Amino acid sequence: MRSNQVTIKDIARELGISASTVSRALKDHPDISVETKKAVNELAKNLNYQPNAIALSLKHSKSFSIGVIIPETVHYFFSTVISGIEDIAYEAGYNVIICQSNELYSREKSNAHMLYSNRVDGLLVSLAKETTDFGHLRFFQDNNIPVVCFDRASEEILCDQVIIDDYTAAHRIVSYLIERGHQKLVHLAAPQHLSIGYYRQKGFRDALEKHGLPFDESQVIMADQFEKAIDAVEKLIQSGNIPDGIFAVNDLTALGAMKALKKHKLSIPNDVGVVGFGDGQNAQLTDPSLTTIDQNGYAMGKRAAEILLDRIKNGTANFDPQKYLIDTRLIVRESVR
């Protein structure tokens, strides 16, 4: 039961020297003779000595770990972001503590507290849909722990943001939809207090305007999940007011829309064109495959981690929060005429 994990003291005792000497020997300090170093290093290897990172953290007030809070790992996009974060953190000798908020504000908050208790050196967060209060993030900032928001950011919290250019991307794919002959459009949207919700909707409206198409509020329908999309499109069909083009705020929502359309024997893309946003791996598997935007989650994760590590290194002194945009790509497939 008692654990026999070997410490610096064990090595010191065995060799009849002091712990400080062992410590210095292990890190090749010039004060220590070569024989002592040799003895220490050999014994350390034999005993399988592994430094206790916890003691180091306490000593240095630095944990060499960063916290990540994301809505849900089950989304392909977020897991690619995680990979990007991990690769950068790993290179720099940091480890990553990942938490899921499950889109719940309460969980996001308690995750934040847990991460603070563990004294992460920095925080990467993608906001839950519910989140409208940011005290838990300001708390980090008040304690000089840098915070970087990615993907799901908000203007109400002042911190570095790494986001995709939602507006431009939305504008682009909606324009594409229009130019391919889809004119009577509907947008399945996310909550507008999230910047992704707002900017994608804005891109949608402006693309309509640019092409001289009229706009009515009824063309924006709040629905950002698979099931919700099914319901929303179902309602549209029932009402007889069927659009000939749908811009969904994300791929899963687009797939939901497609499912409802197929059920009513509406042809995609002939009767209705559908485009999504944020190319997961699903988009290429459907029939027809989905024209969408590649969000490049991996690049976003890398960039966010780089910025955070930079803030950790250089401090948040002359703090001047930046907004970094990640490039997107229009991926043309079969769901548009």
Added chain:
Amino acid sequence: MRSNQVTIKDIARELGISASTVSRALKDHPDISVETKKAVNELAKNLNYQPNAIALSLKHSKSFSIGVIIPETVHYFFSTVISGIEDIAYEAGYNVIICQSNELYSREKSNAHMLYSNRVDGLLVSLAKETTDFGHLRFFQDNNIPVVCFDRASEEILCDQVIIDDYTAAHRIVSYLIERGHQKLVHLAAPQHLSIGYYRQKGFRDALEKHGLPFDESQVIMADQFEKAIDAVEKLIQSGNIPDGIFAVNDLTALGAMKALKKHKLSIPNDVGVVGFGDGQNAQLTDPSLTTIDQNGYAMGKRAAEILLDRIKNGTANFDPQKYLIDTRLIVRESVR
């Protein structure tokens, strides 16, 4: 730059009392007067005091965190496992450090070292495909840190295992395939040193035998990824030796097979029936949708975490490693006649 994170000493200084008193007051120790407690708690709240988990870990030689090593979070299955793990850990006040091996032994090993350095109280691991040496896991056991393997386990490392009943599930779905009239079968298999690879293949063979079908080694083809499946099926088609049923070791492999079949205008399921394993969210989106096995990753994650926490609590004294089987479900869709 200097962080102003408030400690117990700050409270003590402010109140003119000792750190020990503050500590005791905060945890309602009977030795402390109600007035002192009140003063301490109020000040702690005002100062936003949060206990330093690192100091606690060091003091108690217990970090209240568990490590998880998985091949890749991008797989739907693994992210559901993570959710299960997190839910249980969260309830018990543990936090979770997730690492990806990216199917690399070297990365798995260095992740393990990192987790040990951070003195996790337990380890949950799903082996990388490459892994055939288990020293990094034995190291944990030698230091009395419990290890539980899930999904990807090996007989060569003695620890608790939480796996699905691969054999039974494979036997079942292959039997289903045969009984629906597919007789000339091929199995796209995973490496045989992984138990999932071995048992799914075994289930395949035994199902053939049970139904009086002949078996030849050429019916088992090593291919366990989307791209590899495309290549493998492509080769089969080129050789003219086209099967009328394919049992893929996982869903993505099945989808790869389907893609190759479709490319050659072979009808699914009329010309070739296809079944997968481990229902991701993809399986229901394809056309035709894929008949497969639901692996129930969430349940697996919960179970694995429960077992680990139990081992942590009760120690690994009279160590008697168990093998726990998670129930699976045959999900009938459209890819079989």
Added chain:
DNA sequence: ATCGAAATCGCAATCGTTTGCGGTAAACAT
């Protein structure tokens, strides 16, 4: 007036590691 027992609280060690500073011994110079 003296004693004993509560009631409160502080001292100091501890967890594992680092690090400034001081100490010792040998070797060299004067």
Added chain:
DNA sequence: ATGTTTACCGCAAACGATTGCGATTTCGAT
């Protein structure tokens, strides 16, 4: 013989919190 340098190493404090034990005060009891 005395002073100075060099090489090597240990002491002790520190990081933040906990905890056994002892110390002090107060108060009622005798």
